[in-house]
Amino acid sequence: MTTQLVSPPDGRERVRAYPHLRYMGSKYKLLPTLASVFAEVGGVTALDPFSGSGVVSYLLKAMGYEVTSGDYMAFPVVLASAACVNQDQLLSNDDVCQIVEGGNQDGRDFIERTYDGLFFTPADLRFLDAAWSWIDQLEGAQRSLAIASLVLAAARKQPRGVFTVTGMRYDDGRSQLHMPLSEQFKLCVDAWNSAVFQASPCQAVRGDVSQAPTGADLVYLDPPYAPPRDDNDYIKRYWFLEGLADYWDNGAAEVMTTTVTKKLPKRQTPFGSRKTISQALMSTFERFEDSTLVLSYGSNAVPALDELMGMLRDVKGSRPEVFTVNHRYNFGTHSAATRRLAEEYVIVAS
Numbered sequence: 001m002t003t004q005l006v007s008p009p010d011g012r013e014r015v016r017a018y019p020h021l022r023y024m025g026s027k028y029k030l031l032p033t034l035a036s037v038f039a040e041v042g043g044v045t046a047l048d049p050f051s052g053s054g055v056v057s058y059l060l061k062a063m064g065y066e067v068t069s070g071d072y073m074a075f076p077v078v079l080a081s082a083a084c085v086n087q088d089q090l091l092s093n094d095d096v097c098q099i100v101e102g103g104n105q106d107g108r109d110f111i112e113r114t115y116d117g118l119f120f121t122p123a124d125l126r127f128l129d130a131a132w133s134w135i136d137q138l139e140g141a142q143r144s145l146a147i148a149s150l151v152l153a154a155a156r157k158q159p160r161g162v163f164t165v166t167g168m169r170y171d172d173g174r175s176q177l178h179m180p181l182s183e184q185f186k187l188c189v190d191a192w193n194s195a196v197f198q199a200s201p202c203q204a205v206r207g208d209v210s211q212a213p214t215g216a217d218l219v220y221l222d223p224p225y226a227p228p229r230d231d232n233d234y235i236k237r238y239w240f241l242e243g244l245a246d247y248w249d250n251g252a253a254e255v256m257t258t259t260v261t262k263k264l265p266k267r268q269t270p271f272g273s274r275k276t277i278s279q280a281l282m283s284t285f286e287r288f289e290d291s292t293l294v295l296s297y298g299s300n301a302v303p304a305l306d307e308l309m310g311m312l313r314d315v316k317g318s319r320p321e322v323f324t325v326n327h328r329y330n331f332g333t334h335s336a337a338t339r340r341l342a343e344e345y346v347i348v349a350s
């Protein structure tokens with residue numbers, strides 16, 4: 001099924017259509033600032049190599065850029081494929097009916113077997129297995145839309161959207177926590193379908209930032225922020241969504257069977273440690289030195305603003321410009337985690 005929606009000129013209206021995924025470090029609240037900065041920078045091509053929820057890639061697409069999105073995890077790439085790469089395909093009512101009501105095509109039960117009693121209800125887990133038995137027959141944009149809908153539904157049904165604890169200890173009363181996953185899935189399909197629009201061609205590529213393509217006019221860098229305490233590990237929080245993106249590598253993923261949650265193993269990134277993040281940032285700035293760099297970073301993370309400014313000045317040869325926005329966000333994974341008020345920096349180095 002196809003659609004012919006056209007983006008409004010500056011994209012700020014269109015970006016409201018992007019489905020909301022609760023994701024550590026996502027920039028939904030900073031979109032107005034980023035939109036103004038991007039408009040000032042201009043250019044035709046943009047790279048977003050830490051795309052996460054995908055909302056900034058979507059803003060860039062809506063502003064007319066040819067965007068390349070990337071992330072070292074699989075599910076962010078599926079989200080960018082569904083809403084940015086995809087220009088005109090929708091998931092039809094027939095597709096949704098098959099996925100929700102068609103039954104289990106091949107008897108697969110990896111999710112039910114592995115996560116029974118740990119996450120969601122038995123009926124929800126059976127739905128995920130059965131849904132994947134249909135999704136495996138889809139290709140291209142329809143497949144991305146269907147997986148993106150499963151990912152969003154699972155994130156919305158999980159308390160706080162993170163998979164660090166089992167059960168409903170953090171039930172905050174949201175009705176989404178108690179809605180059957182299959183119903184949630186239908187709403188999420190509507191949400192992704194509504195986000196589809198036609199603009200310049202875009203790409204989504206899974207991989208480490210050190211391998212991301214160079215040469216874009218604008219490179220938006222939103223790496224994990226390294227907090228002085230706590231950790232910034234994405235797999236630890238979102239491994240279930242990562243598993244859903246490829247059906248746990250078709251059931252062959254290395255599940256950590258001795259852990260309470262049966263999570264997936266941590267994936268190394270130099271942005272995950274205070275000891276290695278400065279060097280990782282410097283290498284990233286050097287890799288994209290020919291582009292205008294727009295860097296997001298937080299005031300309560302390391303390295304501090306002075307050091308970042310020094311690095312960018314060394315690479316680009318001129319003093320970067322800094323925009324500061326007050327921002328309240330969660331960093332912790334446990335009940336002791338506080339909602340901290342911090343400053344978000346948007347640093348432009350051209």
Ligand SMILES: C[S@@+](CC[C@H](N)C(=O)[O-])C[C@H]1O[C@@H](n2cnc3c(N)ncnc32)[C@H](O)[C@@H]1O
Pocket residue numbers: 023024025026027028049050051052053054055056070071072073076207208209210222223224225234269270271
């Ligand atoms: C702060 S989040 C990006 C948030 C995103 N801009 C948004 O608005 O949702 C950082 C992202 O970097 C990804 N990441 C971590 N290390 C990476 C690496 N070495 N290469 C590419 N992506 C990486 C994580 O998976 C995470 O999605």
